[in-house]
Amino acid sequence: xxxxxxxxxxxxxxxxxxxxxxxxxxxxxxxxxxxxxxxxxxxxxxxxxxxxxxxxxxxxxxxxxxxxxxxxxxxxxxxxxxxxxxxxxxxxxxxxxxxxxxxxxxxxxxxxxxxxxxxxxxxxxxxxxxxxxxxxxxxxxxxxxxxxxxxxxxxxxxxxxxxxxxxxxxxxxxxxxxxxxxxxxxxxxxxxxxxxxxxxxxxxxxxxxxxxxxxxxxxxxxxxxxxxx
Numbered sequence: 001x002x003x004x005x006x007x008x009x010x011x012x013x014x015x016x017x018x019x020x021x022x023x024x025x026x027x028x029x030x031x032x033x034x035x036x037x038x039x040x041x042x043x044x045x046x047x048x049x050x051x052x053x054x055x056x057x058x059x060x061x062x063x064x065x066x067x068x069x070x071x072x073x074x075x076x077x078x079x080x081x082x083x084x085x086x087x088x089x090x091x092x093x094x095x096x097x098x099x100x101x102x103x104x105x106x107x108x109x110x111x112x113x114x115x116x117x118x119x120x121x122x123x124x125x126x127x128x129x130x131x132x133x134x135x136x137x138x139x140x141x142x143x144x145x146x147x148x149x150x151x152x153x154x155x156x157x158x159x160x161x162x163x164x165x166x167x168x169x170x171x172x173x174x175x176x177x178x179x180x181x182x183x184x185x186x187x188x189x190x191x192x193x194x195x196x197x198x199x200x201x202x203x204x205x206x207x208x209x210x211x212x213x214x215x216x217x218x219x220x221x222x223x224x225x226x227x228x229x
Contacts, residue, residue: 009220017216021209024202031095031202032071036087038094041192046088046100053104053181059111062104066090073099075106077121082107098196101182102203105174116169127163130156138221142228150225154218161218164211171207175200 040049050064067073067083075082082103088096109117134157141150182188182196 007224009223013216013220013223014213017209017212021206021213024205024209028199028202028206029071031199032099033095035095035098035195035199036091036093038195040092040094040097041188043092044097044187045090045092046084046096047090049097049182050082050084050100050104052185052187053101053178054107056181056185057108057111057177059108062107062111064089071099073103075103075110077106077110080107080110094192094195095199097182097188097192098178098199099203101178101196102174102200105177105181106170108177109170109174114170114173116166116173120163120166120170123159123163123166126156126159130159134160138225142224145228147225147228150228154221154225157218157221161211161214164207164214167207168211171204175204
C-alpha cells in the first residue's frame with residue numbers, strides 16, 4: 001500500500017541536492033556581480049565579445065539583441081539569435097564578456113552541428129511531456145498500487161535526468177570555446193581571460209547542481225515505488 005508516513009528519502013536524497021543548487025545559484029550571482037565591477041579590456045561590451053566569437057569561427061547570420069532581466073542570457077537556435085541581458089549586452093565588464101562569449105559558443109555549436117546539442121534538442125519534447133505527466137502517473141500508481149503506472153511515470157521523469165546530463169557537455173564545451181577564443185583573440189589580457197573563467201566556472205556549477213537534483217529525485221521515486229511493493 002502507499003506509504004503516508006514521513007518521507008526520509010526527501011531529507012536524505014533530495015534536500016542536500018537542493019541545498020547544493022541554492023549554493024551554486026548564489027555563487028554564480030555573487031561571482032557575476034564581483035566581476036561586473038571589473039572593466040573589460042579595451043572597453044569591450046558583451047555584444048562585442050559575442051560578435052568576436054562568431055566571427056572567429058566564421059559563423060554568420062546570427063543576430064545579437066538585448067533582452068530584459070538579469071542573467072537571462074541565452075542562444076535561441078530556433079530564431080538563430082543570441083539574447084543578452086541588460087547587464088551584459090552593452091556592459092563593458094569582465095562578467096559581460098565571459099557570459100556573452102559563452103552564449104556565442106552555443107551559436108557556434110549550433111552552426112557546427114555539435115552532437116550533444118542536437119541530442120539535447122531531440123530530448124526536449126519528451127522532457128516537456130515528462131514534466132507534466134510523470135508525477136501524476138507516479139502518484140496514481142502509488143495510491144492504487146499499480147506499479148506499471150508508476151514505472152511509466154519514472155521513465156518519463158528519466159527524460160528530465162537525461163536532459164540535465166546532456167546539458168553538461170553542451171555548457172562545458174561552450175565555455176571552452178569562449179575561453180579559447182578570448183585567449184587567441186589578442187584583444188583580451190591574461191587577467192581578462194582569468195576573470196571570464198571565474199564567471200563561467202561558477203555558472204557551470206549550477207548545471208552540475210541541477211543534474212544532482214534530478215538524479216536525487218529519480219532515486220527517491222524508485223525507492224518509493226519499491227517500498228510501495
